[in-house]
């Protein structure tokens with residue numbers, strides 16, 4: 052059984068502990084999507100702070116796949132150098148680095164492009180969302196290629212792990228849901244067809260970068276009647292496992308403006324991670340209002356997950372791991388220069 056501050060091996064990658072910084076968009080890049088000093092400092096601080104695995108914010112595989120004009124990108128070779136600086140910096144402090152490969156689909160708010168989606172259904176009539184265009188099959192295949200090229204660039208830039216963003220109502224997630232995918236071709240209709248794009252992208256990435264462990268982030272339930280649910284998530288995750296995906300990062304919601312969110316109480320999404328872990332027999336990351344050392348330890352001990360993501364907690368407190376080390380009596384894990392503060 053794992054414990055929060057013990058090492059954990061994900062595929063062949065050795066993490067120094069089980070604390071994950073999940074992807075969190077910072078919207079600090081310029082229109083070129085290149086890493087800036089902000090990103091180096093922001094992620095570098097969490098690396099110095101002892102986080103085992105840092106997953107970058109959603110990083111777009113093509114310009115129209117950004118959520119905003121200030122997203123990070125990995126659609127161009129020019130962007131590799133910045134990512135290389137980031138991985139080198141964070142590695143020097145002992146963190147392992149994953150990149151979240153993302154396409155915003157119909158949730159893009161970019162000024163100069165038209166969003167794309169499985170079907171021409173707008174996310175919301177407020178909030179600046181635009182009417183998306185339904186993708187032709189040829190374009191779907193081009194986006195698959197964009198994911199693959201992005202994965203290859205990420206490997207060149209020194210990332211240890213890839214995370215495919217198939218959650219929160221962005222493009223891949225939109226394909227999964229019967230509410231946002233109303234296609235009548237091979238990518239729509241049955242659950243098999245709705246999963247096909249995610250499966251094809253994951254498979255193509257695994258073939259192109261066989262040495263990179265792949266995590267897939269899913270919304271286990273979209274909290275809508277007749278929407279994507281846990282049963283379909285299990286179906287998808289079983290296929291992802293058989294392809295060679297190493298881990299599922301289990302989130303929820305985000306695909307529909309009218310979603311019926313459960314009460315936002317601590318650990319509110321963790322049960323989904325447990326169900327997928329047990330039903331699919333695949334390692335999981337739990338996420339969602341997890342803020343304390345005890346909560347993380349409990350989730351690991353009770354078999355909810357293999358790694359624990361602390362999102363907003365790490366925004367508030369980049370040194371969360373050192374507080375945890377103090378609580379568990381493992382002061383040797385605290386950065387020596389900071390020890391007098393703990």
Ligand SMILES: Cc1cc2nc3c(=O)[nH]c(=O)nc-3n(C[C@H](O)[C@H](O)[C@H](O)COP(=O)(O)O)c2cc1C
Nearest residue numbers: 073074075076108109302338339340341361362363
């Ligand atoms: C500022 C912010 C930005 C986020 N951006 C992303 C993102 O880029 N990709 C993603 O998959 N989730 C994103 N999320 C969701 C988080 O990864 C996480 O699932 C969520 O915050 C719940 O965890 P927490 O309660 O520990 O913060 C974001 C959340 C926040 C607060």
